[in-house]
Amino acid sequence: MYSIITAISAWAIPIIIVFIPLYASYRKVPAYESFVEGAKDGFQTAVSIIPHLVGMMVAITVFRASGALDLVMDVIKPLLARIGIPGEVFPLAILRPITGAGSLAFTTDLIHQFGPDSMIGRIASTIQGSTDTTLYVITVYFGAVGIRKAGYALKVGLISDAVGFVSAILICYLVFR
Amino acid sequence: MVNLIWLFMIVAGFVVAAVQGRIELVTQAVFDGAKTGVTVCFGLISILVFWLGMMRIAEDAGLLERLSRMLYPIVRFLFPSVPANHPAVGYIMSNMSANILGLGNAATPMGIKAMQELQKLNPYKDAASPAMCTLLALNTSSITLIPTTLIAIRMNAASLNPAEIVGTTLFATAVSTAAAILVDRWYRRKAAPLPPLKG
Numbered sequence: 001m002y003s004i005i006t007a008i009s010a011w012a013i014p015i016i017i018v019f020i021p022l023y024a025s026y027r028k029v030p031a032y033e034s035f036v037e038g039a040k041d042g043f044q045t046a047v048s049i050i051p052h053l054v055g056m057m058v059a060i061t062v063f064r065a066s067g068a069l070d071l072v073m074d075v076i077k078p079l080l081a082r083i084g085i086p087g088e089v090f091p092l093a094i095l096r097p098i099t100g101a102g103s104l105a106f107t108t109d110l111i112h113q114f115g116p117d118s119m120i121g122r123i124a125s126t127i128q129g130s131t132d133t134t135l136y137v138i139t140v141y142f143g144a145v146g147i148r149k150a151g152y153a154l155k156v157g158l159i160s161d162a163v164g165f166v167s168a169i170l171i172c173y174l175v176f177r
Numbered sequence: 178m179v180n181l182i183w184l185f186m187i188v189a190g191f192v193v194a195a196v197q198g199r200i201e202l203v204t205q206a207v208f209d210g211a212k213t214g215v216t217v218c219f220g221l222i223s224i225l226v227f228w229l230g231m232m233r234i235a236e237d238a239g240l241l242e243r244l245s246r247m248l249y250p251i252v253r254f255l256f257p258s259v260p261a262n263h264p265a266v267g268y269i270m271s272n273m274s275a276n277i278l279g280l281g282n283a284a285t286p287m288g289i290k291a292m293q294e295l296q297k298l299n300p301y302k303d304a305a306s307p308a309m310c311t312l313l314a315l316n317t318s319s320i321t322l323i324p325t326t327l328i329a330i331r332m333n334a335a336s337l338n339p340a341e342i343v344g345t346t347l348f349a350t351a352v353s354t355a356a357a358i359l360v361d362r363w364y365r366r367k368a369a370p371l372p373p374l375k376g
Contacts, residue, residue, distance in 0.1 A: 023235075156357055167348065
């Protein structure tokens with residue numbers, strides 16, 4: 001099963017980038033000219049995200065480098081340990097929505113510290129794999145279209161992150177007991 | 178709420194650094210963070226330029242339209258306000274397929290393009306429309322088939338079965354996506370009494 005799915009992942013992009021131009025030339029659409037026309041938007045879109053991403057990255061880096069993030073986690077960890085959530089994985093619940101690179105580093109550290117086949121290693125892997133960096137996704141997607149009022153999007157993202165965190169822990173306890 | 182979190186992170190960082198007598202950390206972090214932001218955007222340029230080029234070919238050749246027609250029932254359920262023949266449908270479908278296949282790099286340009294199309298339907302240009310919030314909810318909790326990076330990390334750490342987390346990941350991601358859709362619906366209904374939002 002795993003090998004089938006990795007094969008799909010490996011083949012999907014090459015097949016797409018051969019199929020699209022081929023189909024276009026079959027429909028008598030000048031593929032290269034269309035490509036260049038569309039590609040022009042790419043640069044502008046990337047540049048228009050810069051202010052949003054710089055603003056967000058500055059805040060996140062200040063929050064983490066100053067030690068404020070560690071402080072928040074020190075306060076909450078013992079509370080969660082009491083209801084059976086391993087304190088070691090809790091920082092992930094806070095890190096995951098804020099920083100993809102940061103949470104990946106933390107997960108890697110947990111895997112090496114406790115072993116990949118330990119309960120903590122499995123839970124951390126599941127959490128890291130099952131959600132995306134909400135704050136980054138909001139910044140990039142809304143930044144690209146100049147949306148400043150995110151509405152309830154952030155709440156929805158964070159609530160689903162929390163649900164993902166809890167269900168990752170539950171399913172790991174059920175499956176790997 | 179993004180405003181509040183942003184302000185909180187900066188102020189809390191400042192206060193903690195000040196109390197610890199290491200205020201110089203803040204200055205360093207500001208420049209590091211700004212640099213990361215620009216670096217990430219420049220990293221996006223190559224991906225965006227390439228995929229938006231590809232997507233334009235697909236659009237001109239009528240492929241996106243065909244994809245939209247095939248998968249419209251799903252979009253209709255998730256995005257009731259988007260008209261059937263609107264280009265946004267094709268991009269939304271491409272974004273979702275890329276996420277499900279785990280093609281992270283390809284998913285972002287398509288998601289951005291979908292947002293730009295939804296923005297055309299949005300009457301209030303600086304506020305997110307309900308459809309935009311739904312697209313975001315789907316992306317933050319993106320269904321993952323194969324967490325490739327994690328399997329690689331577990332292999333490096335000499336796991337006996339690096340891929341054993343595929344099932345648990347799929348479960349957790351399915352639950353969080355379902356939660357995202359439900360919560361999104363709930364907020365959308367709650368927000369309904371406000372001026373009639375389209376899109």
